Amino acid sequence: MWKQAGEILDQSVARVVLGIANFLPALLVFILILLLAALLAWVLSALLRHALSKLDFDQWLVRWSLSEPAEWSPSRSPTLLVARLAYWAVIFSGLLIGLSALNTPFASQFTMGLLAILYRLLISLFILAVGVVIARFLARGVLITAVNMQLQTARLLSLGVKWLVIVFVGAMALQHLGIGGGIVPLAFGILFGGIVLALALAVGLGSKDLVSRSWERQQARKSEDQTEEQLHHL
Amino acid sequence: MPELDAIPQNTSPDPVAVESAEIVVALPTHNNEGTITEVAQTVEAGLTKYFSSRKYALIHCDGGSQDKTSQCVREAVRDRSYLLQIKYSPPQIPPTAHGLPGQGSAFRCIFQQAQKLGAKVCLVVDSDTASVRPEWIDLFVRPVLEKDLDFVTSYYDRHKYEATLTKGIVYPLVRALYGKRIIQPIGGDFAFSQRSMDHYLKQDVGNCELADPHADLWITIQALCNNLRIGQAFVGPKLRNPKEPSGDISGLLAAVLGALFLQVEKTAGVWQKVRGSEVVPLFGSREHPNAEPVTVNVKRMMDAYRLGYQTLQEIWGLVLPPATLLDLKKLASRPEEQLRFADEAWARVIYDFAQGYRLRIIGRDHLLRALTPLYLGWCASFILELENADPQEVEARLEKLCLAYEAQKPYFISRWRWPDRFNP
Numbered sequence: 198m199w200k201q202a203g204e205i206l207d208q209s210v211a212r213v214v215l216g217i218a219n220f221l222p223a224l225l226v227f228i229l230i231l232l233l234a235a236l237l238a239w240v241l242s243a244l245l246r247h248a249l250s251k252l253d254f255d256q257w258l259v260r261w262s263l264s265e266p267a268e269w270s271p272s273r274s275p276t277l278l279v280a281r282l283a284y285w286a287v288i289f290s291g292l293l294i295g296l297s298a299l300n301t302p303f304a305s306q307f308t309m310g311l312l313a314i315l316y317r318l319l320i321s322l323f324i325l326a327v328g329v330v331i332a333r334f335l336a337r338g339v340l341i342t343a344v345n346m347q348l349q350t351a352r353l354l355s356l357g358v359k360w361l362v363i364v365f366v367g368a369m370a371l372q373h374l375g376i377g378g379g380i381v382p383l384a385f386g387i388l389f390g391g392i393v394l395a396l397a398l399a400v401g402l403g404s405k406d407l408v409s410r411s412w413e414r415q416q417a418r419k420s421e422d423q424t425e426e427q428l429h430h431l
Numbered sequence: 432m433p434e435l436d437a438i439p440q441n442t443s444p445d446p447v448a449v450e451s452a453e454i455v456v457a458l459p460t461h462n463n464e465g466t467i468t469e470v471a472q473t474v475e476a477g478l479t480k481y482f483s484s485r486k487y488a489l490i491h492c493d494g495g496s497q498d499k500t501s502q503c504v505r506e507a508v509r510d511r512s513y514l515l516q517i518k519y520s521p522p523q524i525p526p527t528a529h530g531l532p533g534q535g536s537a538f539r540c541i542f543q544q545a546q547k548l549g550a551k552v553c554l555v556v557d558s559d560t561a562s563v564r565p566e567w568i569d570l571f572v573r574p575v576l577e578k579d580l581d582f583v584t585s586y587y588d589r590h591k592y593e594a595t596l597t598k599g600i601v602y603p604l605v606r607a608l609y610g611k612r613i614i615q616p617i618g619g620d621f622a623f624s625q626r627s628m629d630h631y632l633k634q635d636v637g638n639c640e641l642a643d644p645h646a647d648l649w650i651t652i653q654a655l656c657n658n659l660r661i662g663q664a665f666v667g668p669k670l671r672n673p674k675e676p677s678g679d680i681s682g683l684l685a686a687v688l689g690a691l692f693l694q695v696e697k698t699a700g701v702w703q704k705v706r707g708s709e710v711v712p713l714f715g716s717r718e719h720p721n722a723e724p725v726t727v728n729v730k731r732m733m734d735a736y737r738l739g740y741q742t743l744q745e746i747w748g749l750v751l752p753p754a755t756l757l758d759l760k761k762l763a764s765r766p767e768e769q770l771r772f773a774d775e776a777w778a779r780v781i782y783d784f785a786q787g788y789r790l791r792i793i794g795r796d797h798l799l800r801a802l803t804p805l806y807l808g809w810c811a812s813f814i815l816e817l818e819n820a821d822p823q824e825v826e827a828r829l830e831k832l833c834l835a836y837e838a839q840k841p842y843f844i845s846r847w848r849w850p851d852r853f854n855p
């Protein structure tokens with residue numbers, strides 16, 4: 198009996214030791230990958246900081262009227278922000294590669310799941326970024342046109358257009374991420390439809406006298422301008 | 432070379448008798464049935480009065496008119512033996528464009544045809560002009576034939592309040608940059624010598640220059656950059672076609688200044704070497720007949736400026752330095768009677784916008800339209816200053832403005848060469 202107990206003990210110890218012996222190389226690889234990733238991240242971050250400083254990246258952003266990144270960047274420097282983002286992106290990639298090197302079912306599932314979410318997150322961020330650019334462009338166009346038409350509510354119109362586009366694009370991005378399910382498009386539809394209905398009611402019922410007086414003033418001013426001014430600028 | 436439907440197609444129903452001509456007068460048209468009869472008759476009268484002993488031809492170059500323009504020309508001209516009617520295809524243009532569509536294509540067709548006829552001089556007459564007189568033919572053609580000039584542009588007598596865009600921006604800027612005092616660079620009526628026509632036909636131009644309704648600006652600047660011998664013909668008052676839209680100022684600014692700033696960008700190597708300016712010979716006696724009064728609404732212009740200042744400061748701040756913005760702020764707070772836009776400040780504003788156009792700080796169309804309130808503010812200031820001025824005082828005032836542009840040119844050159852140093 199003692200001999201059998203001894204054999205079982207030996208087998209158990211051997212299994213555990215074998216398991217550890219099989220796991221150790223993977224662990225070693227994991228640690229090596231992390232260290233390598235850290236080194237690569239540090240080098241890349243330094244190179245990016247140097248290159249972007251040489252190119253005056255911060256000044257270019259201001260010139261292209263993208264001053265918001267400066268406001269929420271560390272030390273108000275988008276260069277530093279980009280360098281740090283690159284640093285943590287490389288570290289994160291190293292972590293994912295290291296986890297997959299461990300070759301455990303949990304690690305593999307975790308890595309694949311994370312990559313899928315990351316992919317959708319990147320697409321959503323891209324949609325949001327494009328939407329913000331379009332919103333700014335349209336807002337600026339509406340602002341300039343409204344000012345040239347001498348509308349006092351130019352700024353309000355411009356802000357309205359900008360936020361409408363941003364809310365629309367935000368809803369698209371959230372839906373792409375799969376957050377909120379059907380609630381997000383429903384909420385957007387209710388909000389947008391509500392705004393349109395409220396405007397229709399306000400114009401049709403509540404402010405019809407105001408609107409008709411405003412139209413009359415506009416028409417009177419137009420015909421006044423046409424009779425008063427006969428200036429040819431060219 | 433851009434693709435063009437530039438091979439002129441003869442559309443005259445009568446057999447064409449003219450095979451060569453010393454003088455060619457061209458009428459580019461596009462839906463001009465309202466004015467073309469008078470123009471064609473006046474041109475014919477001018478040719479028979481002043482150049483009856485020389486061989487001449489009349490080219491009607493039509494850009495696909497939908498009305499009876501071509502028929503009107505045939506009926507207006509008594510002797511069709513020297514009439515040649517051809518077509519050109521204007522490129523697609525946006526609906527808000529001003530002027531003759533595809534003007535560059537029309538000029539190209541006309542030059543090709545004039546070359547075939549062996550013409551020594553080609554006069555292009557604006558078919559929209561209700562004020563053309565027979566004397567114009569003599570004023571444009573004779574300097575080319577007898578004084579050996581290459582390019583004669585028109586100088587109209589305008590009311591002191593009119594043509595503010597030309598007086599406030601186009602003339603002073605072209606004068607300061609290219610060194611020649613062409614008072615109206617965007618004329619519409621031009622005379623060309625054989626040498627200048629050959630030069631223009633050899634140019635490798637993009638479709639933008641051919642499609643642009645303000646190709647006349649490109650033509651003028653080309654003449655300035657290539658040392659063509661230039662003159663100006665004083666042709667008296669210009670009556671505008673009543674159908675011409677005058678309401679869309681921002682569209683007009685965007686079109687004209689877009690064409691101008693584009694040429695400034697392309698010819699940077701030329702104007703940076705020019706210093707001062709020279710007088711361009713003027714032909715014709717300068718009289719100042721009593722121009723019809725023009726009513727203006729200065730208050731509306733000032734309101735537009737103030738609204739622009741309140742709302743577009745952020746956009747102006749991308750282009751204009753803080754010192755200029757401060758000047759604009761002071762201007763916005765002044766009452767109408769004290770409103771005076773300093774010439775140096777105005778010149779710097781235009782130069783800054785030209786620089787902003789080049790650097791594409793924001794969309795070019797947005798940038799030029801954002802200039803509209805500033806332009807209206809300057810117009811209001813200019814008009815108030817000239818309220819009681821006689822023609823000599825108006826000229827003196829304009830000369831002062833032009834000298835301010837010339838004085839600020841080094842500022843513009845510095846901004847052009849070192850844009851980062853002046854980043855607002």
